[in-house]
Amino acid sequence: MAPYSIWKYQEQDREAVMDMFIKGTLSHIPSGFFHVLKQPRSMLILLGGPGALLLGSGSLLLSLLAFPGLLAFLWMAARYPFHWYVDNALRTDLTDIKKSYLSDKGSCFWVVESEGQVMGMVCARPEQQASRRQKCLELLHLSVRPEYRGLGIGKSLT
Template identity: 75%
Template sequence: MAPYTIRKYQDQDREAVIDIFSKGLLTHVPSAFFHLLKQPRSILLLLSVPGALFLGSGSLLLFLLALPGLLVFLWMAARYPFKCYLSHALHTDFRDIRKSYLSDKGSCFWVAESEGQVVGMMCACPAQQGSREQKCLELLNLSVSPEYQGQGIAQSLIQTLFQFAQEQEYDAVVLNTICFNYPAQRVYEKMGFWKSHEAFDSLMWRLVAMPSFCYEYSVPSSL
């Protein structure tokens, strides 16, 4: 296991951070595709469209071509929300990471560094909780390079965030993770998070039947 350190983001980290963020986000696409395949509407689509084309045209070739075409369509549908999220992030908060996360004491951006290389990242900012009375910090975009996973880096990043939340007198830490991201869910639950509810981040996620699991962690008082 290579030694690593957790530190705040620096401007020279940008290229590595964007690479980790982009690749980490898009690794969810295969799982999203298989999740989408299991949905009743997808099963109905895969069964009904080829059959209807065959009955309507009598063409076996059309029947055989319909299924792979529908699978490609479902792959693109599963990939689309992640591509949109990535594009939006790169044009908003990730466009100027320092301004977005390090210009206010209530936000922060950390990286994990091993042998001079950035291998993990995580950011956090005040949560938008509407009328909620608690002061909440939202954990965002936790990602570790695949070759460095399983070494406790994610847990160290989260522990750093807990310390930050306590120093900034937050009451709780909240986060959203996609419903089929089981490895992340196990890490969060191991670190003391509990699942509060399920929600769809937008209509786009609802259309592809991919809810987020919302987790919460109660920050211990520093007193």
């Protein structure tokens, strides 16, 4: 891997940063879906729903068709938090990165680049819930392109 450098966000990084944030966040949907499938409540829905339909209606076809419908429902349920997070971030703090992270004292937005390509990013700002005696920094939107994960870039950013 080529060496990389970390610097403060600049406006010319915006398109690459937004693309990486959206794709990076949404790339976690499949693992979130499989996590949802492993939950006891999901197992109960997937097995109990068609079973109850079979017992109640006596129709094997109806109960077999219910299974893919329930899988589709669970897929949509697993996707929702990721899409909500991306939409919320794009409507709030990522609308104007300079205003949100580069104008306040103690806040910053860093970008990682190698060979002209943005590979990762992280935002930081003072935690709003911290007491005055205790200073805490809140890291937000830590994202590394999927092809560069596992190389220590996220660790370097933190």
